[in-house]
Amino acid sequence: MLDIFFDIKKLFLFPILSLLLYIIYFYYAYYTRQSPLPGPFPLPIIGNIYSILTYPGDLCEAIYNAPNKFLLRTTPNNGLDELNATREGLSFNRNWGLWKFNRKLVTKSLTNQKFLRDALEYFQVVWDEMEGYLNEYETSDDDDNGKILDFSKWISAWSTDATLFLITNQNAHSLANYNSTLSQNSLLLQNTPKSILKSPDAFIENTTAYLESWIFFAFTPKFVRMLPGFKERVKSFYDKRNSLRRDMKEIIQKRRKEIEIMDNIIVKEKDKERMKNQDSDDEYDDSQTGFCSDLLTNFLKMNANRSINKDTEYNEDNVHSNYMTDDNITGLLIEVVGGGVETVMFKALSSFFCSYE
Template sequence: MSLRKYFENLTLADCLLLTALFFFSYVVQFYYKHFTRPNKLPGPFPLPIIECAYCFRGDIRQLFTSLTKKYGDIYEIQLGGIRRIIISRPEYIEKFFNNSTKHSTFMSRLPYTQGIEELGVARKGLLNNDDFKSWRFNRQFFTQAILSPSFNNEAINRTKLLFEELEGYWKSLGSTNPDDEEWSLKTDFSKWFHRFTNDMIVVLTTGERSYSMGSYYNTLSPVKASHPDTLIDDSDRFVKGITQFVVGVSLFVFLGPFMRHYVPIIRDKANSVLKNRDYLFGKLDTIIRKRRQEIEVMQNKELKHDMLTSLIVANTERDINYKKTVGGEIFLPMTDIEIRSNILDAFLAGTDTTANLFSFITYYLCHYPEVKRKMLAEIDSIVQPKSSFQLTHNDLSKLRYCEAIIKEVERIFPVVNLTSRYAASPIEIGGYQWPVGTTFHIDFVSLHRHKDYWSNPEAFDPDRFFHDKMNESYLNVKYENIIKDDHNNNTKDEKVGKKYSFVMFGGGFRICPGRKLAIIELLSLMVYVFGKYDVELVDKESPLKTKSSAITNCQELMVKIKPRFQQL
């Protein structure tokens, strides 16, 4: 009661004085910690509360590339209450890509933060799971589904079926006569392929169809797609929700709780991300409950082979690899939250990244006609001109120049801007000894254009990768080895930098498990789109319209398409 009376008797002047003393104490502690930190590196000077957020202009890619140019290959930045070490030299990153799952020094991408917990994705699934045992369990069933031969055969078949659906929409929009073969269409490629990859990952992951391409078609045409309106509307909202979630993650990773909760503009954006998160979680929970009910009904029938079904039956008697215990350890079925996290990870990693990279491929091909000509010559030599064709793994493995184009576009304009690693034990990086708890970020944009490892790094030149020796040196992105699930990392090649000067799918035991699917989609789309259609930019002088957070999103890519004179 005496303490209560004390506060009741405080005057306004007393309150202001206490506030000033509290703030002064905070500032002293903040700068004491800053000036006594180990291994003082160059970087922007942090300010109390906002830290280095004053450098942020809304674009993560621009932020870190500009800081790297100013401060060099290793520097620091204070954001979200965390001291972050930014690196962009190949020799600095090799230790982060240890192939052995027995070593978990860099298991965590980031230290525990309130932001990731607030998003509801901490320690769940794969992307943000820093519990090694839980991550390995989830990874086992994730890869068991997505890396299987049947899954990848289905991916090739589904790509063809979905592209045929897409072609129907294009022709309907571009022609007035259904029999007209001389039609043309001006359209936004980025919108179409974000929806294409969404429909692709949904059907491969859950076994259910979504109709986000049909939804976009309905916004452009008075003649509506032949799908129920409820499915169309739901698909449209879902694909927008995935994109919004990806863009919004950076707010919760790089900005502290004060910025997210009290700074008006940022607070509104953070609340919008959380509202969208609740929608996505609810949508996925409904899909999971529906499939559980289907499985219960199908007691004596063969189950589907999609990822969702595999995760639901994992560690149950319907799992063909079921083991109740091993060495006294009891294996439990996956909870709905764990399943939801894995499915969400698949959506997040398998939708926007592939769609954006294909948009960037299109942009560069339209600016480099000689590269496009060589690509078409390769496509036409492998897929003979005819009215219809079905790609096979063998066809895709022959597209060596197309592979080189994919790699060079990813080198010069990577979709993923940064990856993070958190040191669980002391380590030497860049000539410094770093204590436990240090957070590192690998800047892929600066790494892939580093002048010490790439000749003429700003030039677009797929021939960098179009060599037998070069293809052998990038085993984790070569089509044949992806299909064989080769986990080897890049080996040194004298023509292209050195080991780890190019990192497309990450490395080590956290290498992207969806890399096979990504390559299948990209190569197949290059054949179907450019083999069957002439594609030109509407405005060749216009720069790429992008927005960067965790990844760089293509906001718009206006093109003009028409059937090629020689139809396939």
């Protein structure tokens, strides 16, 4: 009997010692850290989450009332490092040279006059499409329909269509796909539009999950992410992130090939003529080349031989002289998609309810 009791004590001894060693290492790393700035005292495993839950108002005041030009500044975070979020894109990128180049690349693309003009026109088109589907849903026979319209999914599908068209100049038809699941009498059942995505619903779900993974990995210690229950959630986040990146990379590679073909067939002669007659600082005119004004095309064009790399205004001190890889562009576009699909959804929903009669 005593032997069994001592075996049980040994069974619990290892996890207790492991926890004790982890606490010792945690506080050793805390007190010997570089640039020990003042802040709330962290606890092992949960870190500073307790202070965020206890004083959320103080946190918001510290962020929004800070006297600097940046909303947030990313500190070293092993969770975001695992997601590769600190080495690509804009939100958490800690590579100063790449972040600076990406920011100016996005700024130049979004302020392109043709891009802004086309964006306004297309938003009106996709808004009218959404109203048409809603009118069709309202006039349908309730007995034949029998399904409830989920406005959160509805607006999410609309924002996905608008965002992906502005990025790729191709239709995702997420709204049409969702509308076809609501009404058996929908015209979409007779002629379903072809989407650039294999599954628009899965794309929206993967985008939302990827944004959620930022919060999860940023505030969850690595030790917790390895525990049963959390480990499965981590795997789910990775699977959805990889699926999202595959979809975006396929779109990028397809557009890159299209640009190469157009360069060889059409653009070459016109571009030479433009370079002879215009100064090198003038903006490239899409209407003369047959190029679309979408965001992805702008990214790839600026990263080509006549790209932003050779423009000292957008590449000071030659901080980014190499071409952007498909992985870099994928990370940048995913953030743009996330901003359009997820964070804009609530504003679009509010605007729709306020304007629709």
